Amino acid sequence: MKLLVTLIGLVMILEGLPYVAAPESMQRWLRQILVLSPRQLRRLGGVAMAVGFLLCYLAQKTGLFS
Structure with missing residues (x-):
């Protein structure tokens, strides 16, 4: 269970990193996803x-x- 919680935490860190580092780019990228x-x-x-x-x-x- 400890490994699972650690992995979930790492995924959340990696998922959040682009939003912190380049929020404008992420907004553009998310707009592009909407048309798919x-x-x-x-x-x-x-x-x-x-x-x-x-x-x-x-x-x-x-x-x-x-």
Whole structure:
């Protein structure tokens, strides 16, 4: 449970960083996302999840990042 809470905290830090560092750029980027169709957003989310799972796998099983 401690690891899960730590990971959630790290995700929140990484998610919030662009809003603190460059709020104007984030607003422009979010406006661009509004014009995407739900299908495009779903694909983008699926790709992001796949890359995340791949990174987790590589970090845990192959020792590539150690």
